[in-house]
Amino acid sequence: MKNTSLFFLNELNPAQRKAVETTEGPVLVLAGAGSGKTRVLTFRIAYLVKEKKVPPWEILAMTFTNKAAGEMRERVESLIGVNAGLWVGTFHSIFSKILRWESELFNYSPDFVIYDTEDQERLVKSIMNDMGVSIQQYPPKMILSFISRAKNNLISPETYSSSAKTVIEDIVSRVYPEYQNRLRSNHAFDFDDLITIPIHLFDKYPDVLKKYQSRFRYVLVDEYQDTNRAQYMLIRYLAKEHRNICVVGDDDQSIYRWRGADIRNILEFEKDFPGAQVFRLEQNYRSTQNILTAAASIVEKNKGRKEKKLWSNKEPGEKLDLLEAVDERHEAEMVVEKIREKVFKKKHTFRDFAILYRTNAQSRVLEDSLRGRRIPYVIVGSVKFYERKEIKDLLAYLKLITNPKDDLSLKRIINFPLRGIGVTTFSRIEKWAREKSLNLFDAIEKIEEIPEIPVRSRRAIDQFYKLISKYIDLKNKISLNELVHTLVDETKLLNIYKEDNSIESRRRADNIREFLAAVNEYASRNKEATLSGFLEEVSLITDVDTWDDKKNAVTLMTLHSAKGLEFPVVFITGLEEGLFPGYRSLESPDALEEERRLFYVGLTRAREKVYLSWSHRRSFFNGENSRFPSRFLEELDSNVVKITVFSPRKATGQFRGIIQHTPEEDSFSPHPSYESFSQEEPILAPGLWVMHQKYGKGRIVNVEGRGIKQKVTVEFEEGTQKKFIAQYAKFTILGENID
DNA sequence: GGCAATAGGCTTTTT
DNA sequence: GCCTATTGCC
Numbered sequence: 201m202k203n204t205s206l207f208f209l210n211e212l213n214p215a216q217r218k219a220v221e222t223t224e225g226p227v228l229v230l231a232g233a234g235s236g237k238t239r240v241l242t243f244r245i246a247y248l249v250k251e252k253k254v255p256p257w258e259i260l261a262m263t264f265t266n267k268a269a270g271e272m273r274e275r276v277e278s279l280i281g282v283n284a285g286l287w288v289g290t291f292h293s294i295f296s297k298i299l300r301w302e303s304e305l306f307n308y309s310p311d312f313v314i315y316d317t318e319d320q321e322r323l324v325k326s327i328m329n330d331m332g333v334s335i336q337q338y339p340p341k342m343i344l345s346f347i348s349r350a351k352n353n354l355i356s357p358e359t360y361s362s363s364a365k366t367v368i369e370d371i372v373s374r375v376y377p378e379y380q381n382r383l384r385s386n387h388a389f390d391f392d393d394l395i396t397i398p399i400h401l402f403d404k405y406p407d408v409l410k411k412y413q414s415r416f417r418y419v420l421v422d423e424y425q426d427t428n429r430a431q432y433m434l435i436r437y438l439a440k441e442h443r444n445i446c447v448v449g450d451d452d453q454s455i456y457r458w459r460g461a462d463i464r465n466i467l468e469f470e471k472d473f474p475g476a477q478v479f480r481l482e483q484n485y486r487s488t489q490n491i492l493t494a495a496a497s498i499v500e501k502n503k504g505r506k507e508k509k510l511w512s513n514k515e516p517g518e519k520l521d522l523l524e525a526v527d528e529r530h531e532a533e534m535v536v537e538k539i540r541e542k543v544f545k546k547k548h549t550f551r552d553f554a555i556l557y558r559t560n561a562q563s564r565v566l567e568d569s570l571r572g573r574r575i576p577y578v579i580v581g582s583v584k585f586y587e588r589k590e591i592k593d594l595l596a597y598l599k600l601i602t603n604p605k606d607d608l609s610l611k612r613i614i615n616f617p618l619r620g621i622g623v624t625t626f627s628r629i630e631k632w633a634r635e636k637s638l639n640l641f642d643a644i645e646k647i648e649e650i651p652e653i654p655v656r657s658r659r660a661i662d663q664f665y666k667l668i669s670k671y672i673d674l675k676n677k678i679s680l681n682e683l684v685h686t687l688v689d690e691t692k693l694l695n696i697y698k699e700d701n702s703i704e705s706r707r708r709a710d711n712i713r714e715f716l717a718a719v720n721e722y723a724s725r726n727k728e729a730t731l732s733g734f735l736e737e738v739s740l741i742t743d744v745d746t747w748d749d750k751k752n753a754v755t756l757m758t759l760h761s762a763k764g765l766e767f768p769v770v771f772i773t774g775l776e777e778g779l780f781p782g783y784r785s786l787e788s789p790d791a792l793e794e795e796r797r798l799f800y801v802g803l804t805r806a807r808e809k810v811y812l813s814w815s816h817r818r819s820f821f822n823g824e825n826s827r828f829p830s831r832f833l834e835e836l837d838s839n840v841v842k843i844t845v846f847s848p849r850k851a852t853g854q855f856r857g858i859i860q861h862t863p864e865e866d867s868f869s870p871h872p873s874y875e876s877f878s879q880e881e882p883i884l885a886p887g888l889w890v891m892h893q894k895y896g897k898g899r900i901v902n903v904e905g906r907g908i909k910q911k912v913t914v915e916f917e918e919g920t921q922k923k924f925i926a927q928y929a930k931f932t933i934l935g936e937n938i939d
Numbered sequence: 940g941g942c943a944a945t946a947g948g949c950t951t952t953t954t
Numbered sequence: 955g956c957c958t959a960t961t962g963c964c
Contacts (some may be wrong), residue, residue: 262954292954317953339948391954427954459953562949589958615940622940631940657940742953760952782951798952819955 206250208243208279212236219446220244223418224253226439226473227446228466229251232510233487233495233804234766237448241420242272245286246279248418258286258440260416262291264423266745268764269293270421287416289437291431293740294582299389299397302408306401311602312387314739316585317610320344320390326611327378328371338371345678346372347379351392352430352460354399357739375441385639388603394432402437413441423764424449426471436472445473451506455798457762457790467636468504478620484510486766486807490840494810495803517724519842523813527563527824528774529788531815532569535771539813540573541753546787553754554767556802558780562773563756570754580757581743590708591715594693595738598684600672602732606639611640614664617696621664625657641668646801667691684719688712759802770806772799774815775830799832812841859937 209217219229220243231237245261248254263269268291273288286574289295296314303881315323316323324340324347324725348824350360357380361373392915392928402409406472406792420441421427424447427435451466470476499505523538527532535555542548560581570577585591593616596609604610615621632650633643647653647661667690675683688694697709723739744761755767759780762770774780780799785791803810814829844916887900 264952290954394954455952456954458951559950559952584953618941624940679946740954744953758952780951784951795951 206247208246210879212239212243213483215479215481215483216240216243220247222479222818223248223444225443226469226852228424228469228473228476228478229446229448229481230478230506230508231448231450231481232483232508233450233453233801234485236274236483236485237422237450237481238268238275240277240481240848241422241448242279244420244830245272245276249280249284252416254921256286257278258415258417259400259420260287260294260295260418261420262289264290265764266290266740267291267742267747268422270745290740290898291427295398295434296389296394296740298412298737299394299401303444305405305408306397307385308384309603309605312389313599313606313609313735313787315383315388315390315608315714316587316739317344317391318592319388322611323382323608324375324379327375329332329380329384331374332830333375334370338368342368342374343372347376347388348392349460350376351396352428354430354433355555365498380519382607385605386607387603387627388608392430395428395434395640399430399433400436409437410441413438417442418444419446421445421447422449423453423456425451425463425466426456426461427465429462429465429624430460432465439473443473443662450507450858452502453801455763455794455801457794463504467504480508481659482508482510484512484514484804487512487804488514488808490516490519491803491806491808491810492836494520496837497615497840498796498803498832499800502796504793506677508701508852512800518809519840520810520812520836521812522841522843523814524829525813526821526841528565528815529569531773531813532565535566535773535811536569536573536575536604538771539575539769548768549752550754551749551752553770553771554769555756555771555773556759556762556767556805557756557761557773558782558792558798560758562779565758566773570756574719576751576753577753578748578755580747580755580761584743585711585714585746586741588708588711590693590697590711594688594712594715595735597668597671597687597691597693598731598735600641600668601675601687602735602868604668604672605639607640614640614661619660619664621657621660625653625661628652628712629661645899646851675731678733679723681723683722684716688716736859738849760800762805766805766807766938769811770802770809771811771813772802772815774818775812775833776827777819777830778827779818780830785859796835 209220212220212510213236216239219227219240219662223244231240241261245256245778248259249256261269261272263272273286276286276288277284289297299308300310300312302314321340321344324344325335328335328338328340328343350372357373357377360369360376364370364373377680383393402412416438419435421435426449431434435447436443447466447469449466451463453462454463457463470478487495489512492512496510521538523531523534525534539550540552542553543550557566557894559565563579567577583834586595593613596612599606599609600613614626629640629643629647629650633640636643638646643650644661644665647658647665654662671683674686680684693761694709694712697705697712701703718738719734722734726733744757744765747755747757749755759772772780778786781792781795783797812833814827814833816827817824818827819825
């Protein structure tokens, strides 16, 4: 040990230590799940500062979530001392700061606002309306996803229009430029801009790029497998000069391909950065052997991954339990029962459990069961706090006050709370503003000049203008806290919900109070709290960030949100074909591989125990249907899974539809446990009589395909033939002969 | 312009 | 089945 202050190096294994000590040149750390990735990152930063005497402000570390950034900062600071001036944050928060400093270069106010997905959709919608494009025929969401994809691939509006081929691309090519124009005139950025605008900036101003290149001599990127093309470009730019780039990731945990994450970034790192050193962290410190075996048996099925073998010197531990439920209520009850059991035995406390699911919609039933048993729980995600209507209304006021050019926010609140400014009046203002190329706020200042506005409305608009102006003036004179509180009082944003006594209104009032508390908290945390600083934080926050892991409660969240976390006991629910893997991925091998990685991520969150569950029936918004167990259950190494025998709570209700286990086309042998099932369940074959909910009695005349894609043709008594997808068809099997 | 009734979308994952 | 946005009526 050269230096006593570097005691922490002794806590590392040889591979980790190499990854920490190789500070110069490009480094790729392939860090398997639970292999001490965060530890390597934090120690590496500490090592740079303590041993290599690198000033902390020359180190840039980028993470995926604010929570990860916060934890990293905390851990590094405990090693090297607080307030060191480190650059740690998400891509979006780091570059939004940089954009604020450089805002002059692109004629933006440093107080620009950030639009979230809902804002983006509103904007696209209003553009389409103005252009006379049918939003029924072309959902704004879809148009937006095209625009977003283009942006992330760094395709400009001009380039886009020259390559547009299909009808939809043609529409996008017209909407996209106008969308960018309006963002610009509103002094707003969307999430994609926070990454792509810096790239354009660096392209255009080499000296600006130079400035940041020399400022950030060491660049570290966490969760590298989830970076997209644009983020990759940004990293490349920053690292071009000094080449001290260290990326840490695990291709097996890449689960954001759908959002543009480009797995090539990790698979081709060595090609992109010649001379890169690669370190593999393969010792897992988190999970028991059985959990690792199970996880490996899943991810092994994927092609196109970097070969690696996770190992652990932990004991085998318990096998995974597979719970089989009649319906989703039953599934939830089984999960809750397991938790009660474990807590009762005093082996665990509530915070040791995580219940994971593929889609947020699955949380409801679980919540009901937990509430029913008085088990404390916290739910991450679902209806996001900062996306609630009442919060977004209040935010729109605050956004307009920081940035009066934000037309979208103005539009949202000009008549909320109701002040008698209707659509007709508003569209007249809009039209006039467009003719004069003014922002709406500047237009309503001159409300007297706008024709055809009734006196009543004129007065209301004038009052609204004065209200906002007053707060624009106040924002630098009084504290953030005072500002927001006074605003909420004056606009009655809280009172309108207080007056009404419905559950809904009470919830909204509570949310606004919670928001006020958040402002308070922000103000006490930041000495120089500003409105735009607060808004930025709010815009870039995610629900995992606000998740309180200290609270003694069971955690519910999606598999995606669980990435990077760990729990002693993990439940993975809804393991059914069409749900997990999701129905949208069934057709595409690539998407299926991503689902498999998602399952892998879920499994490797657990330290000691994993419960898997699936249900024979599940209701969706359009009714109820029968389910097949997920193919992932078949793929699991059966030596490490224990089956909890199917035990209906009460007398088994009649199954509608078909319950049958058919192995997929490939020749995997069915999991032994299902055999008991397949014997019970009738196999569909021509000649069988069925009773359909809607069409009555009929006879199967043809069966095509197998498994979940199976289609059945049925001839009904009136002689009509109908073709069904077996898994969704609502009929019961009557048998071969009926009397 | 305001309100109640109705239609229509949603259930993949999020910075 | 739930939530929001739109529509139609006052």
